[in-house]
Amino acid sequence: MATVTIVALVVGGWWYARNWLLYGDPLGLKIMPVLFRTRVYRPSLLELLAEFEGLRMSFWALFGWFNILAEPWLYRAFDGLTLLGAVGLLLLPLKQLRHATRNTKHTKGGRPTAQPLNHLTTQPPIIWLLFLLLWIAAVLAGLVRWTQMTRASQGRLMYPAISAISILLFTGLAQWVPRRAVTPLAGVLGVAMLVIAVVSPFRYIAPAYARPPLLSETELEKIPNPLAVTFEGQMKLLGYEVSREAVRPGESLDVTLYWQALAPMERNHSVFVHLLDENDLVLASQDTFPGQGNFPTRLWRVGDAIADVYTIVVPPTAFTPSSAQLEVGLYEFDSGKRLAVYGPQREPPGDNVRFHRIEVLPREGSNVPNPVRFNFGNQIALIGYTLEGRAVKPGEEIHLTLYWEALAEMERNYTVFTHVIGERARIWAQVDSQPQQGAAPTSTWSRGQVLTDEYHLLVEPNTPPGVYDIEVGLYLAATGERLGLLDETGHWIDSRVPLTRVRVR
Incomplete structure (x- = not known):
């Protein structure tokens, strides 16, 4: 027993001592929920x-x-x-x-x-x-x-x-x-x-962690959609290719970018690929190191060129229809500082390059706009929404229409909350009400019934410019208890739906 204890202390004792010194907890159980978020x-x-x-x-x-x-x-x-x-x-x-x-x-x-x-x-x-x-x-x-x-x-x-x-x-x-x-x-x-x-x-x-193959001279000559955009003289975006011209919510889009190193790099730059709508709202994105993280820029030699594929998944709640475009740039991961971008004619620099229109089309086979399917407690489903005022000024209204479906007959009356949320969960616009301003309490719903429910969210006059989330959910006014959001298997995943985003100018 003594031998086992000594061996265990030699192998793992330093780890427990480290946890004790850093966190006051030899097992590190207190800090782990903070790092990985508690349920x-x-x-x-x-x-x-x-x-x-x-x-x-x-x-x-x-x-x-x-x-x-x-x-x-x-x-x-x-x-x-x-x-x-x-x-x-x-x-x-x-x-x-x-x-x-x-x-x-x-x-x-x-x-x-x-x-x-x-x-x-x-x-x-x-x-x-x-x-x-x-x-x-x-x-x-x-x-x-x-x-x-x-x-x-x-x-x-x-x-x-x-x-x-x-x-x-x-x-x-x-x-x-x-x-x-x-x-x-x-x-x-x-x-x-x-x-x-x-x-x-x-x-x-x-x-899975292999470096992407370098492009040959023959492949460099055949790059589609040439761009010739440079990033602070270090990287050059030679061209691009997209897998499709239109996408629907829930579908993915493959974007192939052709990169070439112009100079040795001392930092590992990250790539961002955004799909932006007409209001510069990010519909979908992917941020990663080149080569899906397998070819950091510090390892590149001058002249190295690769074809890098980025898969962008459009979320099921994406607002449609929309005419979007791609936005690409490089940035330093630690500071978030973007590299300056220069066009082929040395135009004034920006911090991104935008190109190619992608049509975001509505889903097919639905009678409601922007169809979604969010199950609240096997009682109510949010099946769609519309939004007017995706880009507003402080003091203006956002018109949100929700489409509900009764999954069961209910004895209790639930209140709907609609929030415009900023950083640190700060609410900048809010309307809480029973459906249809109290004219259609949930206890009167019949199973299978579909209701249209409108809300006018007044943005506070002092709201700073930026991008804000719209979240929706239901709760009991008497207790504040929220109706749980369930996944496809019937398990609880959240108490709200982050529906879409708006911009305050």
Whole structure:
């Protein structure tokens, strides 16, 4: 025991001491929720089951920041082994009971009699397995508690019990083969796991973090849509290509940018790609280092050129129709300072380049404008909206129309809140009211009924220029309790909908 303790202190003691000095908490449990955000709502055990798939996959093989997956067949193979091992463990007590009954009979009064069951359940192998199960249960209980506090359904958090899990899993698998085949089974499984561990870095991780290939002279001559825009004499945007000319909410757009290094760079510059509407509101965006983070600009040599693909996903709440354009630039990640942009004729510099129109079209197959689907407590769904005044001045009104659908008949009357939100959750315009200014309380709705609900949001006269979010939700006026927003599986995700954005000039 002393040896184990000394080894543990040597290996991990410095980490606990560091946490104590920095946070006053050797385990760092106080700072983790601050870094990764606590859940506003504590899910039940049943609701946590929706996150089990991610827990299972990340326990076996999930790399990067949970974004690099193995082939699906590998997860199915692990699932099969786990199922066989679990069933085998359930069969083990029955097999031991049958074996003990057959071999421990003794004669009493001339007749054979089996020994009492309590003798069998205290056999050392069963006790050892129970201790392993107890340790796994303790680690799992800690994971459940932690996951209820913050989104942390990660298989690696079960690794403190990985030895116990491995022993129990193999013990269960061993029940399916003859005794003479147990040792070969251990060898086969061990070699298989070793091969997977050795191959995975080259099969999954290395390709995901590989540098993009450099463009050849022939490819440079064939770059489409030439731009010849330079960024402070360090980088040059040679041209671009888009995957489509029109996009709808919920769809993605691939933008290929052709970059070339003009000079050695001492800093790693980030790229931003924005899809801007007519009011300079960002409909969709992607910010990343070149090469999806795999080719930072400090590693570029003069003349290096790549084709870099950026996938922009238009959110389902995007306002339509809209005629958008692409905006591209470079900036320093730490300070946010953008690099100056010069055109081919050395025009006055800006901090971005804008080009190519993309039409953002309404979704098809809906009778309401800007169709969405937000489920509030399986009682009310927000199914669409319209907005007039996407760019306003302080003191002007924003006209918001919401389209509701009753998912069930309700006994309580919910109040709708509509907010114009700025930085630090500051509300700059607000209207709270029962639907249709109180003329259509939710207790009178019939299932399947669709209602139109209008709101006039007066922006405060002292509202500073900037971009603001519009959020919508429902609550009980008597208690302030908000009606929860549910995902497709019926699990709580939030208490509001960040619907769209507006600009105050």
